[in-house]
Amino acid sequence: MFAVIPPSRNAVQPSATPRRAARLLGRLAALATCIWVAACEPVSLGGSPAGGPSVDPSAPIAVALLVPRGSGNAGDDTLSDSLERAARLAVAGLDGV
Numbered sequence: 001m002f003a004v005i006p007p008s009r010n011a012v013q014p015s016a017t018p019r020r021a022a023r024l025l026g027r028l029a030a031l032a033t034c035i036w037v038a039a040c041e042p043v044s045l046g047g048s049p050a051g052g053p054s055v056d057p058s059a060p061i062a063v064a065l066l067v068p069r070g071s072g073n074a075g076d077d078t079l080s081d082s083l084e085r086a087a088r089l090a091v092a093g094l095d096g097v
Contacts, residue, residue, distance in 0.1 A: 055061065065087050067080035 065084065067083050068076040069080040071077070
């Protein structure tokens with residue numbers, strides 16, 4: 001005597017198991033990464049307590065603009081000219097700031 005049992009509607013499909021395992025592994029990896037990054041503490045490299053150089057807020061600060069000038073490519077030269085003009089225009093708009 002044998003009984004025939006119909007398959008369950010909630011049975012796990014064979015193709016869904018690897019995807020579920022990969023999703024779980026990805027979530028565990030993300031969790032482990034978050035814990036690892038949260039465990040990092042800021043390291044003081046000397047200087048001021050905040051780790052950066054001391055700056056006088058009333059004094060002007062020199063800023064460098066790195067542009068692809070002199071590469072021999074006409075497109076790079078046009079881009080560098082445009083970037084320099086945009087930076088000069090932005091500086092000119094800082095009247096009294």
